[in-house]
Amino acid sequence: MRAILASSILSLSLFSTACVAIQPDGESGDWSLNREQLLSDLSVLAADDMEGRAVGTDGNARARAYIIDRLEAMGVEPVGDSYEHGFSFEMPRTRDKVDGTNILARIEGVSDSARTMVVSAHFDHEGMRGEQIWNGADDNASGVASVLAVAEMFMAEPPEHDVIFAFVDAEENGLQGARAFVAAPPIPVENITFNLNMDMVAMSTDRILWAVGTYHYPYLTPIVEDVASRATVSMPMGYDEPTEEPGGDWTNLTDSGAFHAAGIPFIYLGVDFHPHYHQPTDTYENMTLDFFQDASEAIADFARQSDAQLDMIGEASGR
Secondary structure: OHHHHHHHHHHHOOOOOOEEEEOOOOOEEEEEEOHHHHHHHHHHHOOHHHHHHOOOOHHHHHHHHHHHHHHHHHOOEEOOOOOEEEEEEEOOOOOOEEEEEEEEEEEOOOOOOOOEEEEEEEOOOOEEEOOEEEOOHHHHHHHHHHHHHHHHHHHHOOOOOEEEEEEEOOHHHOOHHHHHHHHOOOOOHHHEEEEEEEOOOOOOOOOEOEEEOOOOOHHHHHHHHHHHHHOOOEOOEOOOOOOOOOOOOOOOOOOHHHHHHOOOOEEEEEOOOOOOOOOOOOOHHHOOHHHHHHHHHHHHHHHHHHHHOHHHHHHHHOO
């Protein structure tokens, strides 16, 4: 299957670029978001032949192969000898052992700083219910596609600090891939200075991309405000304060919660709950694609700004 996917990637990579990303100085750089490639990544990962990408399934393995082939085509190096980093966990109800696989890649920074940013998104979803495929276009093929775009940006314009790209597995089973990463990180955990996590970034009729995390780490607020001032989507802050309201605090609802539990500052970018969330209607055809492309521009800008401010983040957090 890897060979088949590799040939598809070569054809996908020929799409033209469209919209220029904003650089930290407010001027256009050499990199621009390949909007058609972004949509192609979303479409492929949310396609029926991925069978919903549930952990431990053939569809999940096909999704991994696609992501790895995209990284290889970009020239992004693996972390260690392989992109694939396995882990195991028990299903809460059945106590069955399940094997998951994270995909880890790295782009080295141009400085000699040991501080590292982890850019993450989970690639698994709910899989199949009988014959019904739960495609998981927004949750979270969209986050994976946006992280691949960030990797393309940093390959074109190298970051100041090392960046690890973590495509984690088994998020839908209790953040298992992210927990495994934090429990046994590929670098000293004290060097992990910041986590930028994307989960559900393609479906918003109101064109709102929430920035979650500034309640816990208020020194990140200026970065959010700076990026929001240029973004063509709305980027409010919130959904991170303790509350008894169901669904009112997203702090531990996605993979950034595992980083937060380890004291690693984070920002989680994602849309609000919508009718397609955890439904079989979470398909490519039901996404708000113009918003997704614009949100991915803002995500790339956020990654660039976070890299530029990583020493500030480290000093503020003591990391």
